[in-house]
Amino acid sequence: MNLRALKAPAVLAAALMVVVAAGCTDTTVAPKSTVTNANVFKDQNAYEQLIARVYSGLAVSGQQGPAGNPDIQGIDEGFSQYLRLYWELEELPTDEAVIGWNDQGLPPLNTDTWTAQSRMVVAMYYRIFFQVVMANEFLRETSDSALATRPAISGALKAKISQYRAEARFLRALSYWHGIDLFGSIPLVTDSSAIGGAPPAQASRSDLYNYVVSELQAIKDSLPANTPDNYGRATAGADEMLLAELYLNAGVYTGTPDYADALTAAQNVINNYGYTLDPSYRHLFEADNNKSPEIIFPITQDGQNTQTYGGVTFLAHAACGGSMNAGDYGIDYCWGGTRLKQQAYNLYAPNDPRASYFYTTGQTVDVGTIGDFTSGVAAPKFINMTSGGQPGSNPTFVDTDFPLFRLGEAYLIYAEAELRGGGGDATTALNYINALRVRAYGDSSAVVPADSLTLQFVLNERGRELLWEAHRRTDLIRFGMFSGGSYNWAWKGGVAAGTSISACRDIFPLPASEIVANPNLKQNAGACTQ
């Protein structure tokens, strides 16, 4: 055998070994200086940090407070904050508020003349889905199959995680409620939809309603208890309150009212969770309102640690202007934007203490000029002062939390559901209404008799009690008084005295850019696009 003949295969074999030894056809390189989903959960605090992110989506605008590393792109970061957008969409198109700024997308809200490109409408849509996707991600990362791929966790952490999961589902349901209420038929995206997958298809308003209701019922008993340590988190009381809101508006969402369930839910909130009316109405909107026994679910803010240019910072600064002294409200300077429309002002009796903080010096009652702060009564409802008269920890960013749900509204829901035939007891309803008035006035001077308790009265009382708490648009639509000409307020439809607006104004249109980006979406037939 010629040794030389062996050389060929030997050399080739050696060459092949070199190639194989060099080893690689594996191109994966994991990042070292950034935390990715490959290594983030090695730190077991990450679960709490991720659920905290779902909560903070309601309170801040990005990963850097007060501004920086924004969640939503394509819009000024301060404008894109969740609470600020929700408040603008719920209050400015109604009889309660007007804002004098020219920021793109704001003026059409004052006059109910928005389009599918109006920037605040578009941003709210993205904010809702940012919350939904973040909650879905939490659920995906804490599913049993995901947890099985990681090192075993302690029983205590497992229990916490299952609570967090219920909270994520609550927050997702909350944002879907806002989505159903504002936009009507939107896509239903759950944790089974993968990131980067196909653009989602729309679900009908009633299907979404049923989904949200079923979610809330399923998680109620898994949510954390109402203790001071859990302040800021979703509790069973918050879950029941959200159910009450949904049932109350079921007629609008599905066409079939459900006042009986609304009444039961409101009753449960009032009786079962230990909430009581705050003896001071004003305290609900002050810098230390985290101590209030009445708040069921807050969006927390903090001058040092939860800073944003949206949120309650916006509400406190924008309501101050004209000749008002910023220091009286615990803030550094006034932004001069929001005031009352005269219809909201005129709802109050002259001696109603709930209007005592209104600022009228130099302000007219009628909103003659939208852009002029002195046109319309100023209502600095949310202030950065504690109940002891001390300013909050930071004059620029307020400590005042936003009471998304509070006990007082449960009383009003009971009364309205009872009047609409949802069962219950008329005397209880009257007592609840009067309890609010007694708390407001400090005595029984404003107690109303039974025959005063009509639906119109309840709507007006909601306007007095829940002024500027982001309920008005939903209420007016439920009462059928938002669109159409039965109730006209200042600047409704762009006319100073107000005029009838089309029924298409009862829902906001899906953003035009979204119709372009998602071929599976169709503009909702009932919405106005221009």
Place this chain on the structure above:
Amino acid sequence: MRRLRFVVGALLAVCWIAPLSAQQGTGTISGRVTDASTKQPIAGAMVTYGTHNTQASADGNYVLAGIAPGTDTLHVKMIGYAPHAEAVTVTAGQISVVNVAMTQRAVTLSQIVVVGYGQQRAGDVTGSVKQINSADFNKGQIVSPQALIQSKVAGVQVIDNNAPGGGLSVRIRGTTSVNASSEPIYVVDGVVLAPGGGLSTTGDPLNFLNSDDIASITVLKDAAAASIYGANAANGVVLITTKTGHGAPHITYSTSVSASSVTRVPSVLNASQFAAAVAQYAPSRVSMLGSANTDWFNQVEQTGWGQQQNIAIAGSGNENSYRLSLGYLKQNGIIKNNSTQRLSVGLNFDQRLLNDDLQLRANVAGSRTFEQQVPGDVLGNAVTMAPTQPVVDSTSASGYWDWNTSGAAPSNPVASNNLSDNHGITWRSVGNVQGDYKLPFLRALRVHVNLGYDFTQADYEGFAPSILADQSRALHGQLNLSNSSQMNQLLEVYGEYEAPLSPHAGRITLQGGYAYSKSHAEYPSFSETNLASDLLGTNGVPGSSQPPVVNKTVTDSKLISFFGRMNYNLNDEYLLSALVRRDGSSKFGPSNAWGVFPAFSAAWRISKEPFLSGISALSDLKLRASWGKTGNEAFADYQQYPTFTYSNTQAQYQFGNQFITTIRPSAVDPNIKWEATTTTDFGADFALFGSRVSGSFDWYRKNTSGLIFTVPVAAGTNFSNYLTTNIGSMRNQGVELALNTALFQSSERGGFNWEADFTASHNSNELTSITSTGSQLIQVGGIAGGVGSTIQVLEPGVPVNSFYVCPQAYDGSGKPIEGQYIDTTGATVNACDASALRPYHNPAPSWILGHTSSMTMGSFDLSFTLRAYLGNYVYNNVASANGAYQNTTNGGAPANMSSSVLQTGFVVPQFTSDIYVESGSFLRMDNITLGYSFHLQGAPTRVFVTVQNAFTITGYSGVDPTAGVNGIDNNIYPRSRTVTGGLRVQF
């Protein structure tokens, strides 16, 4: 028996006699083969006559003996020469002397060009490749190697940077990307450098290479040539080959000294014009003005001296060759305190073993560069600082005069330049070891192994003392330190088989290989403001009232490739080439981890066809066509992984009495992949009149798809409403023409020779789409002035980075009316908004023309290079940001203005007026060199004088029409004219 003997004897006699009579009856042909024009002998020419053949010896002589009498054709062939045939009659017993003078045919045919992973004869190349050798490089004081081929290669635009050693940008056939890099890939002696050339804090990353060590630079322009580099090749490939040793050992020493001076500075108001403007528009500030007459640019500029010393020892023996070089370069900038210094070492060693079957080669290049940089605000402040103020002030803390105000105001550029200290130090070494083994049992197969590394340590230190005026208003002193490092390693193995394709005609070359490269980089950085003391400069960390910002990032990446190539050559007449490369990169998402990049090309040497061989003037004409795909992976790492960002302390959420930090996943496209370019190229290489005129012509079209953009995505599909993904597309199309002519060729030594080369290239670029649904408009091109102002647009249907401005309205006498514009319907409007903004010209030149002439006469040589750009536009940001009288009332002190304000009369800046988008077409004399060669005690020596940037003819009113990659002149470094004198001696 006797009859048998007779027969045998007769047969033997016949056997003996036959040769004898043959010898007596044969003839011989001999002669000498020479070059018809140079008269030099041609060694190795193949001489054939009937069945006899031989090769000419070193002196050109040949002998063909033992030829039967008669007439037949004598053929003489040599590569690079037209084949010679003539009838020769051979007479018995006589020697026919036939001397053959052969005419050159496209000498470039036989030139060896470097192509990816190997070499080819220029005549065999089917793609669009251009090689420039060191004799043809640009002359003068050159710091960055890309400048050596500026204006020499059609289709290649080298975008200037006037700072000494400043980073250059190279565009081959237009801009191919928006958000990934558009720079070509550089390969140095077979080591592929990181995209962009690598890491550097001292100007261009390629500055580590001493231009004196470079033997040739080859540009691979089309897909057929570049696809062998696969996912990195979409922007073209530049191969750099360093010099090796030849001949007897010798030392080459060269030295030069240069002086640079400023050619043009921005035109601003002088002291009296400024004082008049302040008196008219800000009369309350007249009392603030001083009575000096300071020309601030004059105060900060200087004559930039420079020198270069290079020494190289090289030689070759029978079995090896070597070259060792040392170089030192120092170049001062034309702004004071600005300089770059480089110490470089290069070593090439080549060893042949085992009967030349095994060739080992080692290349190492290393350098240390130190650059003292101009602080970023100096050039801007030289424009805006008031000319009525003095430079020094003995009563101030810094010793320099500055405005005493807390509002925004210009600061003293001399103070900033003298008291700040920004410098970078880069250590870099690139090297490799290659082994090439021709298998002894299979001579047609050779195996090549290449092991390479590329190591960089780039340190940066920057310090601004707190006593400087703008520091005292804002950061109160600044200290920035960083120590970035990068290590790249490379392993390549390939086998090449070259043999005749028997039984079929022609030769085939097959190549197959594997490459693995990985990169590791670390970026630690430290920055501190509010310094407690100015005394430590960059040498220590003073305390501070604010915590320092300390950061560190580590990035790793990998690229794994398999490639194969087939070249088929039939008689040098029909050439076919096919190649494919499969690249996997760590940057691609898992479902797109591997990309395939094929290319096909063919060439037809049509001049060999019978219907063209009669045209004697046509020495060579080769038609070629190619199609191929390349990729661009020069974007950030880890884009496919959702990263979790921690919230800062101010964005936490409250749970009970605690605040919880939050984490947020980023929006990602897990399928992100390379940007893909498909190139089609039709071209022709030709040579006329021997090699007197040669050149090439190309028409090409490049379609790029999957451009990376950050675009809106459907809500609910990702973690944010915007996503960075592959979605856009772009097209580049153009023509290139290159012509090399020997205008004058003297046959005698010392006669006048003139070689003239011309290049012309035209490229038209169009961004064809951004998103697939609906049209998108992205505004880019940030400018100084205003807040977040942008001046360019990415819009489907127009070239990339088109300027986005409004047409200025003019009055009857041609003066612009401030604030008035013409909208798209032709009506005059009072604001430059969406109805009036439109894309208007773009920074890329429509035509790039280059011309190089080299003349020799006797011992003198003269060469010059001219360059012209036509159709490029520049946005004069210096004029737009400072061209309004509002500069006198703004901020805390009046600022000086550009002299454009005297023509426009604007009071409020009009950033988006098209009056500031100026034509940047220019003609520039890039360099002129005059040299004289002689012998200094037997050693060949050449002394020379070179002028770089001798003159520029342009209509642009700003400093330099080649104002950077995106065409925005925002206080760019002024251009200098450099005179260099030196000598080079070899002994």
